[in-house]
Amino acid sequence: MSELLKVETLSAGYGEAVVLHDVSLTLGVGQTLALLGRNGTGKTTFINTLAGATRQHGGRITLGGAALDKLAPHQRAAAGIGWVPQERNIFKSLTVHENLTAVERPGKWNPQRVYEMFPRLAERKGNLGTQLSGGEQQMLAVGRALVVNPKLLLLDEPLEGLAPIIVEELLRAIRRITQDEGLAAIIVEQHPQAILAISDAAVVLDHGTVVHTDSAAALRAQPEVLERLLGVAR
């Protein structure tokens, strides 16, 4: 298993405020990492720093051996980052279809495949972003990250607001994509059990630093550790 993402002693934040300190982790091709932590511990900040949307203060990020930190955000997408932001951020004046084509890059994923995965979106192809229901926007955000044809998918709370049946489907789809197509993924979630089930590794953040690293299966089997780290056992 070859190494895809390597993050070393990363620190980042907003203006003067440093939110992340000294975060290091690695991720292999085709692997899925569950990123857990309480509210406000810096999960989104970490994801956004990888995507280039938050200012990085120090440390190094490499993707497939190439340095990512010096690249502008739009170059990172070209280098293989696909991003699902926490607030979805659907382009509101574009139709569903345009949301996909505007960022599309050549590769296995195209709008057609996204529609196959989320038939609901196919039915809403011509609607503007803002005319979608909450869950539909979430699906579109995931699809939009896929058509960038990334090597690494960053999913920030992708399950929020989705119906249970879609959650199941999406989890299965993520598993399939990572395993069959060699895509790596980092998933942030509030429900540790659901996400640990499909992940390979898990990292827990607290107050901007890594407090626990383990394999997903091991962490899943230790509810008391989850309880201690996250305040929930579920």
Place this chain on the structure above:
Amino acid sequence: MADPKGAVDFQAALLRKARWRPLEFVVWVAAFALPLLMPSHALMVNEIAIVALFAMSLDLILGYTGIVSLGHAAFFGFGAYAAALFAKLVMPDPTVGLLFAIVVSAALGALASVTILRGTDLTRLMVTLGTALLLLELANKLDWLTGGADGLQGVVMGPVLGMFEFDLFGRTAAWYSLTIVLVLFLVMRRIVQSPFGATLKAIRDNRLRAMAIGIPVASRLVTIYTIAAAIAGAAGALLAQTTGFASLDVLAFDRSADVMLMLVIGGVGWLYGGIAGAIVFKLLQDTLSTVTPQYWMFWIGLILVLLVLVGRDRLLKPWTWFGRRA
């Protein structure tokens, strides 16, 4: 803050904003003292007081309610013509004339408010602008009444309260205007700090939510637009009364644009912003046009550009100039 706050603290916190600050007294005392201390600038004081009132009236809708308008001069001009015609045709007493102007401007405001209830910022910008331009054309066409493009001449004002004649030095004018401005300022201050004022800010921040807590958005918009129109009309009336005439340009686009510039320079959503903006803009314009009568516009333009580049909220707060940048 470990211990929970009580209702008393909260009440104090809410009322703190409504309290008079010492600096405010200084500002007003200074304003009234100016015509005595610098008699040669009484006219300038008068003019600044009037445009400051005009700018504050715009702030009620722009700053507090979030309705952009490029046609606020419609009400200013309407008030000016109303006051001038009243003096010419009915009676020369300024206070009665002022009241008359306020009432008719309010009526016009209520009527025009239907145009601003729907649409985007751009739509409102254009509809208000269109209304003002229509009024301008109308005043031009009704030249038998308004004097058309020559302006309405022959307005003779009586003494204020039957006692104080308008003098050539403009002192009576300045004090008269300042008094009216102060009275209306007090009214506006009350309005923006009241629950009614809070509903306006709520509408500005989030119309959907305002509706969802039971605020009658449309009727609030009509009300505040009417009040703003009335006060703009009062400002126009003051101009007509203290200068003794009215001409088409009280309705002109430039006047709407200037007042918007003043307000934005001084800061929106802050009544003193209108005053500060009026002072800065008028003094700048006056000094620059004395120094370079042909090209003062260039310097005003440059100042506007720099103002935005530096950040306009920092301009009036010099202590932030050398602080760290966000």
Place this chain on the structure above:
Amino acid sequence: MSSAETVLSASGLVMRFGGITATNNVSLNLKRGARHALIGPNGAGKTTLINLLTGVLTPTEGRIELLGEDITKLAPHKRVTRGMVRTFQINQLFDSMTPLETLALVVSRHQGLSAQWWKPLGSDKRVVERAGELLAHFRLAEVAEQPVKQLAYGKRRLLEIAIALACEPRVLLLDEPVAGVPAGEREELLQTVAALPADVSVLLIEHDMDLVFSFADRMTVLVNGTLLTEGDPEQIANDPKVKEVYLGHGAAHV
């Protein structure tokens, strides 16, 4: 419970957006004191239904009654004054105000003081007391004087709900109230809602099935804009159709 009177009733509601029928002939009765959940797949029309009930949207067809009166054509703000209040799926807050000002405004609106212009906001003792209670209850007291736009997401979410409760609703409509709230705090938040006076009726939209089943005493399932079924939680949890289109194979508990 079954004998309780109906406070909110919608009959034959239809809403079309161009070619899309988002709500198709939906009827719904909400009883006094009900804890009613509305579930359904994404895009089923749940939010749209709430928008119709509260007057944000006007139905293409159908009729809505609140406390026995026809309110189909009533302006949204008037429905609020008659006791029907909602929260939003996406926070809708007054960003430039503080939580204290926000709640003081909402409370004074409820007490009929919102047209008062001669006294400052907060001069009325009752208003301040009620606002203070709400702030304490929703653990917003420490941030009461910070502008809303600077608050962390969780606090903003709490304020969203506090605003609705400040209106002292008789009918409360909650659209995914706990979205984005950390798992640990979710139950607590819903308990606040569950603890409302017994005669307040609540309609809840939520995708977190643990919460829904612990909260609701009655459930309605929407699919593709139409009403699939209605029943008590047990019936719904065991309904094969609901499993197929909504709950999935993980059964009631994800």
Place this chain on the structure above:
Amino acid sequence: MLTILFDGIAYGMLLFVLAVGLAVTLGLMNFINLAHGAFAMAGGYLTVFAMQKAGLPFLACLPLAFIVVALLGAVLERTLYRPMYGKPHLDQVLFSIGLAFMAVAAVDYFVGSSQQIVQLPEWLRGRTEIGDGALMLGMGHYRLFIIAVCAVLTVVLQLILSKTRFGSRLRAAVDDPRVAAGLGINVNVVFLATFAVGSGLAGLGGALGAEILGLDPTFPLKYMIYFLIVVSVGGTSSITGPLAAALLLGIADVAGKYFIPKMGAFTVYLLMIAILMWRPQGLFTRKGGR
């Protein structure tokens, strides 16, 4: 009769070229650039000087006006405009009107305040008349030329926006620059190109319009209202909207003045207010837009 229609169309087309750049910056980039008229003025003066001082033919001046003003726009975008994108609209208004003031005073200083006059080549002067009586159609050659140029422009712009991804990438960049960049759109380049083309179109409009609208230093302020009317009535989401609006206004204005001269300037303002009250988003909005 037909002549009036023809004149109205030509006038509308001219308004369209002048305003389309603003429709792009305001409608697509959501940036209020009140200095738009200053770019048009630059194109106009450039043409006058290129013809008078350098003796360039009129036809060569048109592309020149486009290119030079587009470059000017690009330079200003990089240096001054870019920091303004994220600012509130009020800041943008203040900033751009400041620029317009500076342009007005600077042109006044360097060139003087008098009207500049473009000398058209012989083949663009005069007119052709067809038919007679009520159906007579008199077509000024220059107006015919304007219609032709504008029609070509419209088609080209429409093709660029609908057949390429540029339009949707631009709108995405406007809706949410942070996320658009994170998803691989080079926001800076998209904005730069758009702004430059918008300015270039204004320059071209100024070059074409100087003959009919006149050209003096107050140009940017004098016609700002007209540009804004076109954009607001047309809606800000497409090219066809402002085109239709410009044509409608042009024809209504010309016809109104012909048939009811007493109404003078009322026609246009009344029409604008009526349309905006009826459709607050402008005549043409993106389907289903809220």
Place this chain on the structure above:
Amino acid sequence: QDNVFKIGLILPMTGQQASTGRQIEAAAKLYMAQNGDTVAGKKIQLIVKDDTATPDVTKRLAQELIVNDKVNVIAGFGVTPAALAAAPLATQSKTPQVVMAAATSSITEASPYIVRTSFTLPQVSVAMGDWAPKNGIKSVVTLVSDYGPGNDAEKYFSERFALNGGKVIEKLRVPLRNPDFAPFLQKVRDAKPDALFVFVPSGAGSAVMKQFLERGMDKAGIKLIGTGDVTDDDQLNDMGDGALGVVTTHHYSAAHPSAANKKFVEAFMKANKGMRPNFMAVGGYDGMRVIYEALKQTKGQGGGDALLAAMKGQIFESPRGEVLIDAQTRDIVQDVYLRKVEKKDGQLYNVEFDVLKAVKDPGKAK
């Protein structure tokens, strides 16, 4: 301080009317340069203020000049409302007000302290109303800008034209800020008059002229006549050969064949980078002369009333010809010329071919 004589010159230096202000300021400075800045032992000081043609600003500036700067004379005034706005102040403070540009007839009646050195529109329009019917023009459509001076021009031309047996088919008024004259001109064309009588403020003149030609109206046999504003000297050269042959009436042309004018034009162009003086300039130039002469006559003694008395009745040779400040009306009495645009040395000029002597403002006749 006592030895200074101050003239407050209020002009539109920016905005639509800026060229008026520019011409007058240049002419006033030229007069001072030619005649020295000391008169009757007093040093003349010129204070220029920009009122952007906004009357309430004019009024404040005038008031400040009178009260603070203690000026002896206020002068300038680019547009009628501005002149009228300052009039009550002149009366109240007994300060002579010399109107150098504004041309509505009624201005001099607004204050007994107003003296005018420009012209009035009735003066020049009436002359056209006399000339046209005698020269084969039997029917006319008038086209004027919709404001005071335009209405004056329309009224006095039409009345006199009708009196002389002509027929005014239609009276058109165009909005002051009018971007396109096409519909109005088309209407004229369809009405088929012998001539079109035009008054528009000087900047718009060239636009009317060009669109007139573009519409082929000259070929359809319609003549273009008007007041001299249409063929303003300031603009004329840029209008191109289409302007050739246009007949206008006015009180001043840069081509007026007199020694005094030649000297004036040369000096003016030399001092102003080749800018040709127009009728605004001559109004400013003569205005300064009226003030200088009055000061000389009063020997620097006496206040506003004395100055005013000395201004009344002045007769002198202006670059435009012989002029008189009527002692009764304080308005200017001057020759009005008929001119035709012709080419001289490659330049376009309004060449005078006929004259009506000593025309009084007909607006005052009633």
